[in-house]
Amino acid sequence: MDFAKEREEMIERCLKEGYIRTEWMAEVMRKVPRELFVPVEYLKDTYHDDALPIPPFTDEQTISGPYTYPVFYESLQLRRGDRFLEIGTGSGYGAALAREIVGEEGKVVTIEINEETYKFGESNLRKAGYNDVVVIHGNGSEGYAKGAPYDKICITAGCSTVPQALMDQLNTPGKLIAPVEAPPSIRALDFDQILELSEKDENGTINRKSIRPCNYVPLRNSCS
Numbered sequence: 001m002d003f004a005k006e007r008e009e010m011i012e013r014c015l016k017e018g019y020i021r022t023e024w025m026a027e028v029m030r031k032v033p034r035e036l037f038v039p040v041e042y043l044k045d046t047y048h049d050d051a052l053p054i055p056p057f058t059d060e061q062t063i064s065g066p067y068t069y070p071v072f073y074e075s076l077q078l079r080r081g082d083r084f085l086e087i088g089t090g091s092g093y094g095a096a097l098a099r100e101i102v103g104e105e106g107k108v109v110t111i112e113i114n115e116e117t118y119k120f121g122e123s124n125l126r127k128a129g130y131n132d133v134v135v136i137h138g139n140g141s142e143g144y145a146k147g148a149p150y151d152k153i154c155i156t157a158g159c160s161t162v163p164q165a166l167m168d169q170l171n172t173p174g175k176l177i178a179p180v181e182a183p184p185s186i187r188a189l190d191f192d193q194i195l196e197l198s199e200k201d202e203n204g205t206i207n208r209k210s211i212r213p214c215n216y217v218p219l220r221n222s223c224s
């Protein structure tokens, strides 16, 4: 398997299809070897466009499709120096990309509710050398007040509404992106959620913008 070649081809596809909009984002995607975040059983599919199963291999955890991350991070305008919170660590791949963006002057905190997934994600991040990413086992709906406020927050699982605790932990100004339950007309087209960007301005007023229909595993509310 020539991972470097497959990575480059994946980036080219994302650019062509408009998922990656800037050369800067393409450069970030080049830096993180996705193969370090994929279970051995699925290594050959590392650079396919789809989400892949991760421990404990039920329907509730995946490493999201590669195009997810540029859509999240370009919409959030994630930048060097940002304090960033991710809900749903999964494989750790999204946290690794975020760390490449925010740099050592920023901060990445990521929360995973499933214990087995948490261990998988944390060990992937450490093996790949991302030692200062804070990985928490817990319920991300409650956020992580100790690290607040966050300039940018990303929820990588589908929720009915954005949990209030996360809105409260968002900086003023700040941006949050989340797949939010879609209305019946969109669900009829086989999309469970709409990716929604919430922008908090200097006065704390929140404006919401729909980005695109999407399908993510559900956000759970209690610890396993």
Ligand code: SAH
Binding pocket: 060, 061, 062, 063, 064, 087, 088, 089, 090, 091, 092, 093, 094, 095, 111, 112, 113, 114, 117, 138, 139, 140, 141, 156, 157, 217, 218, 219, 220, 221, 222
């Ligand atoms: N960002 C991940 C994608 C993970 S899929 C990656 O790059 O691989 C969504 C993850 O959210 C799953 O691992 C699931 O267990 C987790 N999750 C679901 N509800 C959660 C909650 N309330 N708090 C934290 N994590 C949650």
